[in-house]
Amino acid sequence: MDRVDQQVGQNIRILAQVITEICQHHTLEEASEGVVTDNQLKILKILKHHSDFAVGEIGRLLRISSAAASKNIERLVQLEMVSRQRLADDRRRFHLELLPSGIELLDRYDQISSAKLQNLMNHFETAEKEVLLDLLRRVIRFTLADEKDAELVCLQCAGRCGEDCVLDESQGSCHAPKEVDDHVQPS
Numbered sequence: 001m002d003r004v005d006q007q008v009g010q011n012i013r014i015l016a017q018v019i020t021e022i023c024q025h026h027t028l029e030e031a032s033e034g035v036v037t038d039n040q041l042k043i044l045k046i047l048k049h050h051s052d053f054a055v056g057e058i059g060r061l062l063r064i065s066s067a068a069a070s071k072n073i074e075r076l077v078q079l080e081m082v083s084r085q086r087l088a089d090d091r092r093r094f095h096l097e098l099l100p101s102g103i104e105l106l107d108r109y110d111q112i113s114s115a116k117l118q119n120l121m122n123h124f125e126t127a128e129k130e131v132l133l134d135l136l137r138r139v140i141r142f143t144l145a146d147e148k149d150a151e152l153v154c155l156q157c158a159g160r161c162g163e164d165c166v167l168d169e170s171q172g173s174c175h176a177p178k179e180v181d182d183h184v185q186p187s
Contacts, residue, residue, distance in 0.1 A: 035079060041109065045106065048103070058072075080099055081105060082099060084096050084097075
């Protein structure tokens with residue numbers, strides 16, 4: 001691997017860390033006033049579009065134990081962001097419903113994220129953004145070429161990317177129902 005390849009790889013790793021460990025963490029801290037964890041936010045995002053899950057299934061998606069998933073769900077129930085009811089036909093599964101305070105947290109998180117993204121995008125010209133978008137799509141596609149584990153990303157997105165979804169192209173199909181947007185036509 002040559003020097004430029006190493007530098008690109010290192011900068012991709014740094015960008016991933018900056019986004020996940022710094023930007024998203026600070027956004028969540030601001031949106032929830034430190035009350036909700038990263039995994040709890042992921043659960044809320046999933047529940048925005050899907051409600052019937054076995055605890056073990058949520059644990060598998062988040063790559064945590066069933067016990068940890070159960071504790072996260074219990075915390076969201078205590079915070080009155082989620083309601084939980086066992087399904088009569090399968091005692092291992094729950095109907096988890098996102099409550100108004102959970103929806104409000106997700107809305108605050110999205111507003112803060114959007115404002116941060118807009119501040120970032122203001123530093124680039126349209127042509128630069130188009131080049132960056134193309135390069136990012138290619139990096140994502142090539143990164144996922146040998147990986148088939150984008151289910152959590154798809155469940156949290158629930159089709160908001162529409163026809164522009166790079167995961168849809170590389171994975172073959174989205175795991176979540178597509179939302180119908182005024183400007184995005186369903187495929």
